[in-house]
Amino acid sequence: MADIAIRGVSKSAGGVAVGESSVLVAGVDVGGTKTLAVVVDVARPQGVVAQVRRATEVDGVGGVLATVTEVLVQVTAAASASPDALAAVGVGVPGIVDPLTGSLRYAVNLGIGGEMVDLVGALGRHLGDQVVVANDVDLAALGAREVLGTAGDVAYLSIGTGVATGFVIRGQMHPGAHGAAGEIGHLPVAPDGPVCECGQRGCLEAVVSGPAIARRWHALGGDGVGGDVATALFRLAADGDAVAVALRDEVCGHLAAAVALIGQTLDPAQIVLGGGVADVGQPLVEGVREALRRRAGASPLLWALALDERVVLLPNGTPAGALGAALAARTVVTGGGEPPGGGQPEVATS
Numbered sequence: 594m595a596d597i598a599i600r601g602v603s604k605s606a607g608g609v610a611v612g613e614s615s616v617l618v619a620g621v622d623v624g625g626t627k628t629l630a631v632v633v634d635v636a637r638p639q640g641v642v643a644q645v646r647r648a649t650e651v652d653g654v655g656g657v658l659a660t661v662t663e664v665l666v667q668v669t670a671a672a673s674a675s676p677d678a679l680a681a682v683g684v685g686v687p688g689i690v691d692p693l694t695g696s697l698r699y700a701v702n703l704g705i706g707g708e709m710v711d712l713v714g715a716l717g718r719h720l721g722d723q724v725v726v727a728n729d730v731d732l733a734a735l736g737a738r739e740v741l742g743t744a745g746d747v748a749y750l751s752i753g754t755g756v757a758t759g760f761v762i763r764g765q766m767h768p769g770a771h772g773a774a775g776e777i778g779h780l781p782v783a784p785d786g787p788v789c790e791c792g793q794r795g796c797l798e799a800v801v802s803g804p805a806i807a808r809r810w811h812a813l814g815g816d817g818v819g820g821d822v823a824t825a826l827f828r829l830a831a832d833g834d835a836v837a838v839a840l841r842d843e844v845c846g847h848l849a850a851a852v853a854l855i856g857q858t859l860d861p862a863q864i865v866l867g868g869g870v871a872d873v874g875q876p877l878v879e880g881v882r883e884a885l886r887r888r889a890g891a892s893p894l895l896w897a898l899a900l901d902e903r904v905v906l907l908p909n910g911t912p913a914g915a916l917g918a919a920l921a922a923r924t925v926v927t928g929g930g931e932p933p934g935g936g937q938p939e940v941a942t943s
């Protein structure tokens with residue numbers, strides 16, 4: 594392991610002082626297009642010392658190694674340190690991560706298919722650091738719980754190019770027996786919806802993902818919006834555009850079904866909406882809450898569950914995945930962790 598203490602460094606970056614004997618860990622969130630990295634001080638997990646974003650090199654394992662190596666050089670430089678100073682590194686990846694070995698498969702957006710890849714071993718040899726690898730959405734759930742200071746269980750519903758859920762139960766990520774817990778994107782919710790890439794009809798991902806919303810909007814004859822279609826759609830709906838209102842209510846209805854599924858299965862304290870579509874912000878949360886109240890209808894049982902009150906957003910720009918990866922790395926340093934993969938111990942909230 595690298596020398597874990599940075600002595601004699603006393604500086605302030607982003608409002609967080611790096612003091613005597615700081616112990617630094619890094620969290621890296623490797624996405625299909627962008628990779629985000631943070632450096633945090635183990636003693637102050639919410640105090641992000643530095644944050645960097647760069648393009649992901651998509652080229653299988655080699656691409657992941659190159660991307661993580663480069664981003665660590667950049668983010669530690671931004672923290673006035675070097676990669677050697679890191680006590681441990683947490684890495685989140687979009688794919689199925691074996692909770693026992695940290696091996697990765699089906700990270701299709703990174704050019705990794707069905708063959709198991711020993712990413713923990715490869716990164717560890719390459720970086721010379723202790724490495725924890727976990728699913729990006731599971732790590733985002735861990736990061737979200739820390740940021741929100743939630744005392745109980747958390748579910749994080751990521752709505753982006755793909756749709757999936759991560760869970761934190763009793764302070765620990767819950768990747769499931771095979772690392773596939775929360776893969777609800779391919780659960781059919783719309784019997785008359787479009788055929789999904791997976792072969793089923795009306796999967797959640799086929800009706801609420803960013804690309805799905807854009808496709809539906811254009812199919813309905815909607816146009817004239819550039820950039821983020823979901824944000825534009827919700828804005829037009831607020832202005833009373835009939836087509837936009839219909840699609841907004843449709844999307845919120847499907848998301849409410851997902852929230853109800855998660856809520857009635859796990860009964861988490863909070864269900865956090867994340868991913869690119871959540872950049873819509875408060876109008877999305879309000880729309881999902883309203884759809885949940887519609888679903889509750891005349892059922893005293895559903896009203897008693899108060900799912901609408903449990904749906905929340907993270908503060909804009911929160912690097913939940915990278916932060917969660919850093920928290921997972923922290924557990925390695927503090928001795929409470931069982932790396933690699935899941936099984937993180939209690940993460941104290943403050």
Ligand SMILES: [Zn+2]
Binds near residue numbers: 780790791792796798
């Ligand atoms: Zn599907």
